[in-house]
Amino acid sequence: MAVGTQYLAEQPKLRTTSMVLGAAAIAGMLAAPFFFYPVMLMSVLCFALFACAFNLLIGYVGLLSFGHAAFFGGAAYVTAHAAKVWGLEPLTSILLGAAGAAVMGLIIGFVAIRRQGIYFAMITLALSQMFAFICLQVPFTHGEDGIQGVPRGYLLGLIDLNQPLTMYYVTLAIFLFGFFAIWRIVNSPFGNILKAIRENERRAVSLGYRVDRYKLGAFVMSAALAGLAGGTKAIVFQFATLTDVQWQMSGEVILMTLLGGIGTMIGPIVGAGLVIALQNYLAASNFPVTVLIGIIFVICVLLFRRGIVGEILELMRRKTKGVS
Amino acid sequence: MSTIFGIPTPALFGQVLIGLINGSFYAMLSLGLAVIFGLLRVINFAHGAQYMLGAFAAYLLLNYLGIGYWPALILAPLIVGAIAVVIERTMLSRLYGVDPLYGLLLTFGLALILEGAFRHWFGAAGQPYAAPPQLTGAVNLGFMFMPIYRGWVVIASLVICLGTWLLIEKTRLGAYLRAATENATLVQAFGVNVPLLLTLTYGLGAALAALAGVLAAPIYQVSPLMGTNLIIIVFAVVVVGGMGSILGAIVTGYVLGILEGLTKVFYPEASSIVIFVIMAIVLLVRPAGLFGREE
Numbered sequence: 001m002a003v004g005t006q007y008l009a010e011q012p013k014l015r016t017t018s019m020v021l022g023a024a025a026i027a028g029m030l031a032a033p034f035f036f037y038p039v040m041l042m043s044v045l046c047f048a049l050f051a052c053a054f055n056l057l058i059g060y061v062g063l064l065s066f067g068h069a070a071f072f073g074g075a076a077y078v079t080a081h082a083a084k085v086w087g088l089e090p091l092t093s094i095l096l097g098a099a100g101a102a103v104m105g106l107i108i109g110f111v112a113i114r115r116q117g118i119y120f121a122m123i124t125l126a127l128s129q130m131f132a133f134i135c136l137q138v139p140f141t142h143g144e145d146g147i148q149g150v151p152r153g154y155l156l157g158l159i160d161l162n163q164p165l166t167m168y169y170v171t172l173a174i175f176l177f178g179f180f181a182i183w184r185i186v187n188s189p190f191g192n193i194l195k196a197i198r199e200n201e202r203r204a205v206s207l208g209y210r211v212d213r214y215k216l217g218a219f220v221m222s223a224a225l226a227g228l229a230g231g232t233k234a235i236v237f238q239f240a241t242l243t244d245v246q247w248q249m250s251g252e253v254i255l256m257t258l259l260g261g262i263g264t265m266i267g268p269i270v271g272a273g274l275v276i277a278l279q280n281y282l283a284a285s286n287f288p289v290t291v292l293i294g295i296i297f298v299i300c301v302l303l304f305r306r307g308i309v310g311e312i313l314e315l316m317r318r319k320t321k322g323v324s
Numbered sequence: 325m326s327t328i329f330g331i332p333t334p335a336l337f338g339q340v341l342i343g344l345i346n347g348s349f350y351a352m353l354s355l356g357l358a359v360i361f362g363l364l365r366v367i368n369f370a371h372g373a374q375y376m377l378g379a380f381a382a383y384l385l386l387n388y389l390g391i392g393y394w395p396a397l398i399l400a401p402l403i404v405g406a407i408a409v410v411i412e413r414t415m416l417s418r419l420y421g422v423d424p425l426y427g428l429l430l431t432f433g434l435a436l437i438l439e440g441a442f443r444h445w446f447g448a449a450g451q452p453y454a455a456p457p458q459l460t461g462a463v464n465l466g467f468m469f470m471p472i473y474r475g476w477v478v479i480a481s482l483v484i485c486l487g488t489w490l491l492i493e494k495t496r497l498g499a500y501l502r503a504a505t506e507n508a509t510l511v512q513a514f515g516v517n518v519p520l521l522l523t524l525t526y527g528l529g530a531a532l533a534a535l536a537g538v539l540a541a542p543i544y545q546v547s548p549l550m551g552t553n554l555i556i557i558v559f560a561v562v563v564v565g566g567m568g569s570i571l572g573a574i575v576t577g578y579v580l581g582i583l584e585g586l587t588k589v590f591y592p593e594a595s596s597i598v599i600f601v602i603m604a605i606v607l608l609v610r611p612a613g614l615f616g617r618e619e
Contacts, residue, residue, distance in 0.1 A: 064425045111604045114611040118367050118424050119563060123607065126560040130600035137593060247556065251432060258429065290440030297433025301426050302415060 029172055038168045039236075044276045045175040046233040051256040051268030052182050053225035058254075059263030060186055061218045062198035066121045066250050067108065067128025068226050071101040073245030074131065075227030080147040080240035081140060090153045090161055094174070094231035101227020102220050104131070109219030113212055116201070125247060132245045146241030150234055167236060174232050178225050183265060185221060194218055226253075248290075255293055258300050261307030270309055331589055337468040339585040345474055345543065347581015348481035351574045352536040353558045354565065355485055358573040359492070360529035362505045364522055366416060366427035372555030373438040374530045376548060377404050378537025380442060383453050383546045393456040393538075400538045401531035408530030412523050420522075435552060442548035450545025477539050484535065485574045492570055501525060560603040566616020576614060 032041055050072050057063045079097035082088045088096070108131075112123045135141045142148075152161035161167045185191050197204045197211050205211050234240045243249065256275050261267025275293075282289050304311050353371060360368045368374075381400035385391040391399065411434065419426050454460075455473040462469045492498035504511045504518055512518040537551075544550055558577075565576030580599050588595040606614060 064428075111607050114607050115563075118428060121425065121428055122367065122559040122563055123603070125556055126563065126600050126603055129556045130597045133596045133600075137596075247552075251436065254429065254432075288440045288444040290436050291444065292440075294433045294436030294438075294440060297436065298415065298430060301430040301433065302418060305422070305426060 026176070030169075033165055033168045038164045040276065040280060042168055042171045042236045043233075044273050045171050046229050046236060047253070047256060047276055048269040048272040049175045049178045049232070050226050050229035051253050051260070051272045052179055052265075053222050053229060054253045055257045055262065055264075055268045056182050056185065056225065057218060057222040058257060060191060060198060061194045061215060063113075063116075063215065063219070064121045064254070065112075065124045065219075065222070066247070066254070067112075067124035067126075067131075068222075068253055069245050069247065069249035070108065070128035070131040071104055071223040071226040072230035072233075072249060072253070073135070073240070073243075074104050075101040075230035076234040076240035076244050077135065077141050077147065078227075079231035079234040080150045083153060083235065084147060084150045089157055090155055090235050094228065094235060097231025097234065098224050098227040101230065102224035105220040105223025105227075106216070109216045109223070113215045113219065125250065128245070128250060129247060132242065132247070135242060135245050141240075141242070144242065146239055147234075148239045150238040150240070152235055152238060161235070171232055171236055174228065178228050179265075179269075182225065185218075186265070190214070190217070252293065255297055255300075257307075258305075259296060259307055261310030261313070264307065264309045264313060267307050267309035271307065274308075334468045336589055339589045340582060341468070341470065341474060341585070342588070343582040343585015344478055344578065345581070346584060347578040348478055349536055349540060349554065349577075350558055350561045350581050351485055351577025352481050352539075353533060353554065354561045354573040354577050355488055355570065356529040356532040356536075357558065357562055358565075358567050358570055359488070359501075359532075360526055361567050362570075363501060363508075363525045364416070364420070364427070365424045366419070366431065366526075367424070367559075368526075368529060369428055369431040369555065370411075370434040370438070371431075371529070371533050371558070372551030372553075373435040374404050374408065374533040374551070375537040375540070375554065376442065376551035377407070377438060378534025379453070379541040379546045379550065380446075380537075380548075381534065382538045382541050383451055386453070393542075397535070397538050401534040404534035404537075405527040405531035409523055409527040412526040416526065417519070417522070435555075439548050439552055446548060448547065448549060450547035450550070453541040453546050455542035473542055477543065480539060481536075484532070488532065489570055489574065557599055560599050562613075564599075564603050564606045564613060566613020569615040572613070572615025 050068070054065065054068050057065050057068075075097035077097075078100035079093045082093035082096045083090060086093075108124065108127045111127065112120055115123060136143055152167060155161055155166075155170060159166060159170075161170060186194075193204065193209055193214055196207075197209070197214060201211055230244060233244070252275065256271035257268045258271070259274060260269065260271025275296075278292065279289055282292060300307065306314055353375060357368055357371055360366060360371075378400045381403050382393070382396040385396045385399060386393075415430060415434075416427060419430060459473040459476050462471045463475070490498075492501060500511065500516050500521060504516065504521055508518050540550070561577055561580050562573065564580065565572045567573070580602065583602070584595055584598055587598040594601070
């Protein structure tokens with residue numbers, strides 16, 4: 001599935017090119033709020049981080065989690081509660097949300113990693129549905145209403161986040177932190193073992209690796225980063241509702257990753273941007289969003305399983321191979 | 325009034341009956357999932373949508389063509405089965421040989437399309453569908469009143485499950501199917517048309533889901549969302565039972581349905597999550613499921 005990173009690692013020339021591209025991308029993101037509506041950009045950044053966190057699991061360990069909404073939405077609830085009811089500082093609230101998601105990841109992961117492949121997907125889906133039912137019943141989530149009117153507050157008690165531009169740059173900083181963390185994980189010795197497990201789990205076991213521990217570790221990291229995204233979203237949009245914990249949200253993050261390219265670093269970002277843009281565009285029309293999401297799923301699975309970025313990388317690889 | 329564990333008997337039996345009804349649907353749907361998975365190695369996420377499609381087929385047949393419940397019981401599965409055959413031929417069959425997760429994602433996409441389209445046309449609210457006149461009313465069993473239609477659903481689902489089990493275990497077609505599940509290449513070498521078998525199996529599985537949908541129409545309302553919420557519970561049922569055994573899927577479906585009903589009596593707050601909790605416990609104790617084999 002993942003040709004991208006290995007390919008880049010093999011090609012030092014391409015690596016410098018990608019670094020230049022990365023710098024250009026960051027410059028573009030810094031300038032973006034002057035050209036686009038900041039709220040939509042922040043939405044893209046939150047979902048892009050969510051999709052990158054999800055991709056850490058499917059792209060580099062080969063585990064399809066169908067329940068990542070539980071971490072995203074669960075963290076949103078924790079952050080919203082911390083900021084509104086406890087009156088905590090926004091960054092602390094977001095980190096509390098991520099920590100909460102990590103704890104949930106530990107519990108759900110501990111149960112789910114007992115099975116592989118398709119069962120893993122079904123188990124994570126079932127457990128996240130259980131979490132959604134719990135969220136519907138316990139008082140602290142306020143059921144169908146959700147937690148509304150979450151204050152954005154002052155970052156570190158100093159910087160007013162009610163300024164859209166400030167909020168955007170804080171969101172961007174959190175996104176870049178998360179993205180860099182994932183990049184570090186993927187390119188660490190730990191990440192290499194994860195990829196070994198993805199390629200051939202039995203061989204990894206025979207080499208003496210405690211595969212379950214690595215899987216659980218990756219699951220918790222992915223959950224925590226998804227929680228970071230969810231917590232940030234709660235502060236940006238100032239609410240946390242049931243929508244974020246339901247299975248449709250898990251489906252959306254799968255779609256973003258699949259569309260952009262499973263196992264590529266920037267694929268999930270591209271996918272998140274496209275899906276959010278489409279949803280915004282369709283919101284004005286009468287066409288049902290669910291149907292379109294379903295159609296994109298079908299097209300992706302049937303025609304380009306590598307995703308947009310994955311297909312481009314594959315084309316580039318064939319080209320360079322043909323030349324040399 | 326007599327009580328058991330401090331619960332009035334009629335209330336207890338009432339909930340057990342509701343549990344048995346839900347269990348009937350869990351059993352029929354997990355049976356179809358297990359049959360499809362056994363041969364195609366695809367988890368059919370669209371199973372819930374096909375169940376919903378069955379209910380809607382009955383509803384549309386009645387309201388637009390005046391075709392009643394009894395013909396719909398046969399027509400709806402045929403229609404949905406035919407749609408499933410087309411889906412298998414044009415889409416699913418391209419995915420044999422790639423990671424089975426793609427089959428799950430494809431059928432998930434199909435489920436979203438079907439659900440979204442019906443929601444767009446009919447709204448999220450449920451449409452009522454009346455039980456046939458022969459099956460309305462209730463019968464006094466001495467310890468409780470039982471609506472006749474509910475009794476019919478329990479009996480019909482038992483017959484359907486038993487019939488499918490016999491079809492797979494005792495007939496020639498079933499023998500081909502079981503053989504192809506073990507080793508498709510070898511069976512093909514013996515001259516069995518395996519691609520056709522795959523198509524028929526998917527069609528049969530979807531038809532079973534549609535049949536369950538028609539049975540469900542008079543009990544639950546006909547709504548676009550009736551399938552997906554159910555299918556997630558059925559996934560948990562399948563994980564508990566393990567996919568290796570057809571009989572295991574059936575038994576687990578009924579037992580979990582009744583357990584859910586009993587939870588509603590003794591601890592109602594937990595009734596919506598009890599099946600998931602049981603799934604988690606089973607995974608911790610016996611990861612392969614109660615009737616499953618370690619791979």
